[in-house]
Amino acid sequence: MIKVTTVLSPDELEAALRSIGAERYHNLHPFHKMLHGGEMNLGQVQAWALNRYVYQQGIPIKDYAILSNCEDKELRNIWRQRIFDHDGLGDDIGGIERWLRLCESLGLDRDYVKSMEGVHPASKHALETYINFCRRAPLLIGFASCLTELFAPKIHKERIAGMLENYDFVDDSMVGYFRERLTQAPRDVDFALKYVKEHAVTIPQQQEVIDALYMKTGVLWAQLDALYLAYVSPGMIPPGCFVPEDHQAAAAQ
Numbered sequence: 001m002i003k004v005t006t007v008l009s010p011d012e013l014e015a016a017l018r019s020i021g022a023e024r025y026h027n028l029h030p031f032h033k034m035l036h037g038g039e040m041n042l043g044q045v046q047a048w049a050l051n052r053y054v055y056q057q058g059i060p061i062k063d064y065a066i067l068s069n070c071e072d073k074e075l076r077n078i079w080r081q082r083i084f085d086h087d088g089l090g091d092d093i094g095g096i097e098r099w100l101r102l103c104e105s106l107g108l109d110r111d112y113v114k115s116m117e118g119v120h121p122a123s124k125h126a127l128e129t130y131i132n133f134c135r136r137a138p139l140l141i142g143f144a145s146c147l148t149e150l151f152a153p154k155i156h157k158e159r160i161a162g163m164l165e166n167y168d169f170v171d172d173s174m175v176g177y178f179r180e181r182l183t184q185a186p187r188d189v190d191f192a193l194k195y196v197k198e199h200a201v202t203i204p205q206q207q208e209v210i211d212a213l214y215m216k217t218g219v220l221w222a223q224l225d226a227l228y229l230a231y232v233s234p235g236m237i238p239p240g241c242f243v244p245e246d247h248q249a250a251a252a253q
């Protein structure tokens with residue numbers, strides 16, 4: 001793990017953050033490699049979409065938590081766009097609705113998805129870790145925790161191409177969520193990275209920024225570990241969680 005021993009220049013700090021992504025971002029997880037490579041069946045893709053809904057619906061809550069630590073009106077006005085991107089505003093239905101439509105297109109019942117009844121406990125715990133971290137962290141560190149988004153456009157491109165090419169049950173309308181993120185994430189991350197590079201100027205601040213990114217890559221990785229154990233191998237689905245066989249009939253209709 002990176003230990004900051006002398007103050008890093010802004011570009012050195014960025015390089016350190018990027019190196020964490022290169023080593024730990026969840027595009028490297030075997031679950032994603034299978035998902036994008038066409039190695040999953042419908043039930044496994046459903047399990048992923050259902051569980052990932054937990055993260056989606058919690059992102060605005062996390063951003064409100066960050067804003068509750070923000071005393072600067074100008075910064076709040078910039079950051080709140082992220083909330084609108086997910087919750088929707090005016091004509092834009094928002095990312096959460098786009099995700100629900102993806103789940104429905106995969107044959108899942110909207111109300112079942114929204115209830116989050118069938119999700120793996122690890123999905124909920126991972127999200128809670130992220131939200132609670134942002135609730136308590138100083139603003140700079142809360143901002144830094146979103147910086148996994150530096151690496152997200154690459155995974156979204158891989159996912160759009162991989163899922164369209166490899167699954168006959170996925171069509172263009174279903175990858176709308178990821179297409180939107182291709183422009184939203186770089187805009188978000190440009191702002192957050194610039195802010196972090198300007199404001200993390202001491203050794204402790206830089207270390208906390210780096211540790212926030214370690215925390216976040218762990219949050220993302222842990223969710224996929226749980227899904228892998230439940231839905232790939234050895235098939236250890238926790239009691240009460242989504243069982244693909246129970247949902248195939250709806251998908252076939």
Ligand SMILES: O=C(O)c1cc(C(=O)O)c2c(n1)C(=O)C(=O)c1cc(C(=O)O)[nH]c1-2
Pocket residue numbers: 059095145146147148149152155156181220
């Ligand atoms: O599909 C993905 O792999 C992925 C990863 C991440 C991420 O790196 O946290 C986000 C998203 N997608 C995403 O769609 C999204 O809106 C988002 C917001 C945030 C955040 O931390 O504020 N991360 C992510």
